[in-house]
Amino acid sequence: MPDALNADTRLTILLMLRDRVPFTVRWMAYANRVRLPFKVFIADGGSDDSAGRALGDHSRFPHVDYTYVRYPHDATYADFYAKLADALSRIDTPYVALADNDDFLIADGVRQAIRFLADHPEYATCGGQCAVFWVTPSEAGGSGSETLYGRRVEWKTSLDTRSVTDATARARLEHQSLRATTPIYYHVQRTSDVRRYVDAVMVWNPADLFLLEHVLYSLAAIAGRTKQLDTLYIARQWNSPETIGGGHIDAFGDWLGRMLAPTWSEDFAGAVRILSAALADRDHLSLEEARAAVVAAFRMQAAPPLLSDLLKDPHVDVPMSAAVWLVQRLLARPSTSxxxxxxxxxxxxxxxxxxxxxxxxxxxxxxxxxxxxxxxxxxxxxxxxxxxxxxxx
Incomplete structure (x- = not known):
């Protein structure tokens, strides 16, 4: 159909790589099987040329329109940010969607998201429903790469069609923070917008990867509304090994551990500075008002995972949790209660x-x-x- 063809040519999927070549080959094999209709830009920051050797022969994946670029090794996060910025500068389509090599995008869901953004300029992102899946190898033992394929593939979805449609950027930021598990990071977005967000990140250069994601999707929420379609859009593997996020957790720990890292204070100050400036400009607020709103939104997002991390501590037991809950509820009452x-x-x-x-x-x-x-x-x-x-x- 002409409309479908038009949507297909307006988006590039940006696949960011750092090693895990078997997952990249699996991603490309699936894209080739389903004849993924969108352009794919592969930005490889791996430690060797394994991905290049696997992807160098385009006849191996004849039904995927892809461009492969070998970048310097992502030895630091600064290298990763530079790779991301350069890749975005090379993309010539008006829309882009970020992707990981252990996830799969559903073509029809992506196509609907492109059409929606094209018809609704007041929206900054559009995505759909997320499925999560686990691949269990047929035989126990072996390397983590066995989670590539297995006879037992379990999956589930949770329908969430709540879009963030508030008129003010402050309200959108607040509501997006309450829905931090929604993968807005992987939504279809306008390429020019994502370039602007990444330019801010380049100057900031944070050491905390998850804070980077928080800033990127918060900037999107500030820029405009977010649409959640009721169709399946992405499927994410939750038991793949050696992910970038998993490596960051191994190095710095959980939420509480990351907040105790020596780089946290500087990283958080930079995040607040970037988001406050964007919010103040969008809603015509003072920087002080914008900063207070940004910090409040972050508190709402951080509270559930921080609580989860605290409850994992062996020193935090049920009586302690109950006592703290009771005290906080009493303190929330008027002093005359x-x-x-x-x-x-x-x-x-x-x-x-x-x-x-x-x-x-x-x-x-x-x-x-x-x-x-x-x-x-x-x-x-x-x-x-x-x-x-x-x-x-």
Missing amino acids: AARRLLRRVYRRMPWISVDAVHGTEFRTRAVAGAAEDFGPMREFLREPPAAALDGR
């Missing part, structure tokens, strides 16, 4: 209740011997200010 006042009185006056009960680390205790006598003079002093304090001397 009868329940809050009652429990505050019990906590402060019962000597056998530990000071640390509010943190859930200890509930019962004993008073320090002789403390009442030693604290007595301070209590008497604090009950009534001395005359010198009253007259200002």
Whole structure:
């Protein structure tokens, strides 16, 4: 159909590589089998020429319109960002979709996303539903590459058609942060927009890969609305080995571990600076207002994974979690609340209740011997200010 052909020629899939050549070959073999109709730009920052040897012969994948470019090895994240910026500069289609070599894009879903963006200039991204899948090798043992193929392929989807359509960039940023698991990073976007986002990243040069993704999809939310179609758009493998994200977690740890890295403060300050400037410009806010909104949105996004990481700590048990939950719920009540006042009185006056009960680390205790006598003079002093304090001397 003419409309389909027009959509097919307006998008380039940008496939970013760093080693894991068997997954790249699998990706290309599938694209060749289904005759993926879009252009593919392969940016290879691998440690050797294995991918080039696999992809050099175009007759191996005759039904894929692809361009392969060998870049210097992605030894640092700065190298990765430079590769991304250069690849985007070479793409000549108005739309682009980022892809990983262990994921699969569904042609019809991508095609619908292209058409939607073309018809709705107020939208910055468009994607669809995400499936996740796991490949279990037929025989136990061996290398991680066995998750390439296997007789048991399990998958699932969760329908989520909520689009982010708020009129203001601040509201879009907030709502996108509440839906951080939605892979907007992989949506169809305008190539010119993604180039602009990556230019900002090049100057920033963060050491935290996940913070980079947060900034990229937050900039998209600030730029315009986000559409979620009800058709399948992408399938992501959740048990593939040696991913870039997995390597980052191995090096720096979970969310809490990353926040304790020596580079975190500088990276986070840069993220806030970039997003605040974009938000202030889009919504005509002061930088102070924009910064507060950016930080608040990040808190909403970070809270669930941080809580998950904390609950994995062996020192955090059920009683501690329950105590913290109860204390925070009480503190959220007005100071005049009868329940809050009652429990505050019990906590402060019962000597056998530990000071640390509010943190859930200890509930019962004993008073320090002789403390009442030693604290007595301070209590008497604090009950009534001395005359010198009253007259200002």
